[in-house]
Amino acid sequence: MLENYTPGEFTHAGETKPVYTRGHGPAVIVIHELPGITPNVVRFADWVVDAGFRVYMPLLVGEADRPVSAGYVLKSLARICISREFHVLASHRSSPVTEWLRALARHAHEEAGGKGVGAIGMCFSGNFALSMMMEPALMAPVLSQPSLPFPFGAERKAALHVSPGELQCLKERCAKGDKVLGLRFKGDVTSPAERFETLRRELGDAFEGIEIDDRFANPQSPEPRPHSVLTEDLIDRDGEPTKEAAKRVIAFFVERLRAP
Template sequence: MPPTPLDQTDPLADFHAREITLDDVSKRVHVAGSGPAVIVMTEMPGISPHVARFSRWVRDAGFTVYMPSLFGRDGVVATAEEGMQVMQRACVSAEFRAFANKKGPNQASPVTQWLRALARLAHGECQGPGVGAIGMCFTGNFALTMMLEPSMLAPVLSQPSLPFDDPAGLEIGPDELTAVQQRLQREDLSVLAYRFEGDRYCKAERFAAYSAALGDRFVARVLPDTAASTTGLSPFFEKVVASPHSVVTAHLIDEAGQPTVAARDEILDFFRERLLSPGLRDHQRLGDSN
């Protein structure tokens, strides 16, 4: 199947759209591939062709992708106006905590409970040692909270942007953070995280706070702004985001030697190391090189 141009609606025809009900909440989840499960959580304003392209890279690396529809219209290239409306609705939704709790400690978005249940389901369906997950932008923090689910082994935080009004906020409760800290140390696990240096939504303060909380278990990658694509951006990214932001989707430059491609490949290798047996890892890397 030839790839859909990134500036056109992606029908997601190579994914199986499933309605999955967990904890009495139903969501559409686009599933593709085989092998251990990786949950790809979309950035604002929804599952764009760029997000779908990244999911296909994960699928082709030897994994079953679970791509839940959390907001927006699946597969479309949103206008700036539609993207803003999606973001505004998400900001006031009970599922998300887009802003810091000024009267108390940080708290995780309630939707992470559903995502943890999805990780359990995906692990049961796909087997393997465990599950990987990547969150981006609005969902960027979620993979860390999902570490409260024992099957989660490979969390990736790409430009984690919540809470919007606290650059150093972590979007996770203190007791949950302690539990994740202890698990990372006990099981010798790590968290990968990515941002562009000049990102307006995920600033240096957030990575500093994660580093202070997680120590050397938090592996941060900060890319120069010059590594971000400036062409082919959707109206939402040009007019609303308006800064280098999406490391493995809209701002990725799909050319050999580019820092964003190196970031993508590091993420795929991270999933391989945590989720595939040595024989399968070698097989997949050989396939990538051909």
Template sequence: MSAAGEHRDDAITDFSRRLVEMDGKVKTVWVGGSGPAVVLMPEMPGISPDVLRLARWVRDAGFTVYVPSLFGTDGAVPMAEAGREVVRRACVSAEFRAFAGGGTSPVAVWLRGLARLAHAECGGPGVGAVGLCFTGNFALTMALEPAVIAPVVNHPSLPLDDPAGLEVSDDDARAVRDRIARDGLKVLAYRFDDDRWCTGRRFAAYRALLGDAFDGRVLPGGSANPAPPPFFRDVVGSPHSVVTAHLVDEDGHPTVKAREEILAFLAGRLT
């Protein structure tokens, strides 16, 4: 379990840093491992040490993991004031649709291109997409790319102002629903029961859209790490990040079980 004062920046020395261009837009992507590809998207406020810990677990489970840098400072411990500023910038960025009525975030197009590239480089039956928090729903809209066959939606927080909403346009929602039904895909999802950013109403909206293809799993909030980094303690303010900041790395713990279920889901679809 993490304890206050133990949080340290991550130098990211065990991943390759690449600059990837899609449709004229260049982003940093951290890549490591071998085997089928998994695109792991960061949570707010960036590619934190906890996100990198998850990336290493995915890598060490036999996958090539691609971690795109979408906001924040790569490797930095999420601090409160710096994290608030990252959120403010993201909410007004043209790449994201943080509020209700905005539709699908445009960055999803770039991420689908990354999935195509990853599939071409790694082969296999397809690509996994793992979203976290601000990027949680991106794993679903990435399924509009045929290469994506294993979407994992972790504690999706958008739209921020509508706890029963989904960050997706009506047209994309219908297209995603039809693609998942046509190809027999499953969508794995996680949240804590007392998460104020990803409520039961949000999961109900996913279920209404996807039916039995949506496998939403809920953990007790009391099992969350009580000493997460400052951004999660002071800004998020509730159990939220099931397999990153609020994970308790102890055998048999509910959050570790969730991590193992995600890895098994990826293996079942991609290997």
């Protein structure tokens, strides 16, 4: 499914990662979930391209275009747990990889032009878009089932995986008119409700949270329980809550990144 994407690389501070690009228009960074850039992640990226955006899809872990399997998920999970780029248990500190992602946002804005850049993180990368708001070009952050820090204990369930300075920057930007969009399934224990409660408390009306009942998840999903709102658990049919959530994400990018 990646045959229409241009493979490349982006380097910042000596760290080089693969990045797949496609499309024209304002830039949107699509950050994959575990286990990697799966076919359904590419399907969502295709929808963003079709809406008139240039997608930048970095590969942070796993492989490109490999389907989901239990073994593949466990292998990628082990990789992020031992990597210095990901602080999976940090409540009030972001993962170091977000610095590289902010640099990618700057590069994408310079290359694609427009008002600014959008970014969506999924699962382990879900909260990365919050840290990326430290980059002024990042104007449309989306959090899909944000799962870091791993929700062990009450503090981590409510935590946002950002530093106090990053949270203050986010709050100041939202006070001036910026917005944040979040998605999760109501019964998802890996992306707990307490996390969205924190976002509502800290950001007020600037946070739009979409929480979908578990019964609307794709029954054919390989996930053991509803989790991946825009990929494995999405039902690709108009009117389905997951498909409507995907449409809302794209509409959010349009609202934030397109000139009126």
